[in-house]
Amino acid sequence: MAKNRKTPENRRPIAARKSQARRCKAAATAEPASSTTDIEDLAPAVPGPAAAPAALRAQLLRWYDAHRRDLPWRRASGGEEDRAYAVWVSEVMLQQTRVPVVVGYYDRWMTRWPTVRSLAAATQEEVNEMWAGLGYYRRARFLLEGAKQIVEKGEFPRTASALRDVRGIGDYTAGAIASIAFNEVVPVVDGNVVRVLSRLYAIADNPKESSTVKRFWELAGQLVDPSRPGDFNQAMMELGATLCSKTKPGCSECPVSSHCQALALSRDNPPVQVTDYPRVVPKAKPRSDFAAVSVVQIAQGLKQEDDYKKDKDDLFLLIRRPEEGLLAGLWEFPLVLVDEEKTDLINRRKEMDKYLKKLLKIDVGQKPTVILREDVGEYVHVFSHIRLTMYVELLILNLKDEVGPVCSMVHGSEKLKLVNENSVESMGLTSGIRKVYNMAKAFKLRRLSVYENDQVPTRKRSRRVKQ
Numbered sequence: 001m002a003k004n005r006k007t008p009e010n011r012r013p014i015a016a017r018k019s020q021a022r023r024c025k026a027a028a029t030a031e032p033a034s035s036t037t038d039i040e041d042l043a044p045a046v047p048g049p050a051a052a053p054a055a056l057r058a059q060l061l062r063w064y065d066a067h068r069r070d071l072p073w074r075r076a077s078g079g080e081e082d083r084a085y086a087v088w089v090s091e092v093m094l095q096q097t098r099v100p101v102v103v104g105y106y107d108r109w110m111t112r113w114p115t116v117r118s119l120a121a122a123t124q125e126e127v128n129e130m131w132a133g134l135g136y137y138r139r140a141r142f143l144l145e146g147a148k149q150i151v152e153k154g155e156f157p158r159t160a161s162a163l164r165d166v167r168g169i170g171d172y173t174a175g176a177i178a179s180i181a182f183n184e185v186v187p188v189v190d191g192n193v194v195r196v197l198s199r200l201y202a203i204a205d206n207p208k209e210s211s212t213v214k215r216f217w218e219l220a221g222q223l224v225d226p227s228r229p230g231d232f233n234q235a236m237m238e239l240g241a242t243l244c245s246k247t248k249p250g251c252s253e254c255p256v257s258s259h260c261q262a263l264a265l266s267r268d269n270p271p272v273q274v275t276d277y278p279r280v281v282p283k284a285k286p287r288s289d290f291a292a293v294s295v296v297q298i299a300q301g302l303k304q305e306d307d308y309k310k311d312k313d314d315l316f317l318l319i320r321r322p323e324e325g326l327l328a329g330l331w332e333f334p335l336v337l338v339d340e341e342k343t344d345l346i347n348r349r350k351e352m353d354k355y356l357k358k359l360l361k362i363d364v365g366q367k368p369t370v371i372l373r374e375d376v377g378e379y380v381h382v383f384s385h386i387r388l389t390m391y392v393e394l395l396i397l398n399l400k401d402e403v404g405p406v407c408s409m410v411h412g413s414e415k416l417k418l419v420n421e422n423s424v425e426s427m428g429l430t431s432g433i434r435k436v437y438n439m440a441k442a443f444k445l446r447r448l449s450v451y452e453n454d455q456v457p458t459r460k461r462s463r464r465v466k467q
Helices: 014-029 053-067 080-094 099-112 116-120 124-131 137-153 171-182 191-200 210-223 229-241 261-268 345-360 400-411 421-426 431-455
Strands: 287-299 315-320 335-338 370-382 386-398 416-419
Touching: 053 210, 053 229, 080 099, 080 116, 080 137, 080 171, 099 124, 116 137, 124 137, 171 229, 191 210, 191 229, 191 261, 210 229, 287 345, 287 431, 315 345, 315 421, 335 345, 345 386, 370 431, 386 431, 400 416
Parallel strands: 287 386
Antiparallel strands: 287 315, 287 335, 315 416, 370 386
16 A cells, blocks of 8 residues: 655645754753754744645735735736736846836836737747846747737637746746636745745745745645635735835735744744745855957047047947847947957957957948047946946048948848937847946037037237236
């Protein structure tokens, strides 16, 4: 006969069982708790939430009904597919981004593309422009590709398993869409839910390990309300985003505090804090990269530096990044990575000159070609895994007879683009490239101000002698 396997609902960690024996021994000797108690050696002091899931669900849903935030994606009207699309867009935007920032982006997005079919008809460049500033541009690309895939199939997937087949939709987003839009009884687990679960169950394990992640999904699946799965999942996320915060949890106002094992442990053992759960795992140190960046402005018909103030019709050179990898398919100014030991001015310009010669088939090193070349400054842009130091220069070129061939070369390429100042201002550039452009623009304005002040004649003193 097969052994009866214990489910996560009634299973207790080995450390917890050992600690129960310790407590019995401690009770006999009446020793006070040690000030250096390890949270992993503490057993739950109250019945776990699995012992009363119905009560927990009811308490959490009552709190959610009374206190949930009024967010635009929660007011989405229309049929189930429209609601599913609204949930999808909002959940993708909310990844790594705060709610107050997302609200404005979401409203603008839905005004332009109110349905999945309207989004599927958009171009990647249009989507990138709308997404500019949210970061993680791969998510925007997946949204567009997923929309095209759904429209090609003719219907919006209605289950979590079917949704996971859509480009860019993973377990969390699939669970959110399926439960909120289609009322499927499936869980969701994001950072907020992990924090709530780790405190409810006093889980001290590394939250990044696959076995711990699997346990979170199992527990979330046991707790999800069978009649209101979408509202319950949103309530769990709402609790984690508001009362059950990382550093200042509002335990006195929490609707499920009576089920919280971390809170009970903290009351019995002062050295233990609710904020000890989940365990904080140090982030990997981002690698350091270095790049020379040229804001290349092509002046049409100018002969000397003094004329560059007449640049209203000048063109800026932009390059499309590769379709795979960091910031895939996005536009940027000429950028070339350099070794840390070669970040000096001479080596940076040498690498940039080679890069521009390869791109435009022109020799930037020729004196008549360069109207102005000045360092603008440094800017450090931090990605999740890269700390990129950009050394920025403004490079104004006068190509004279070469303007025509260069323009023809650019127009025949999908990786090069010449745009005027108005276009640069309105384009959906990444926040890092936008910063680089603004640095060059501010430098140019300062330079023009100095130039114009130098042209103002000084007032001659009167040599007339007063009578």
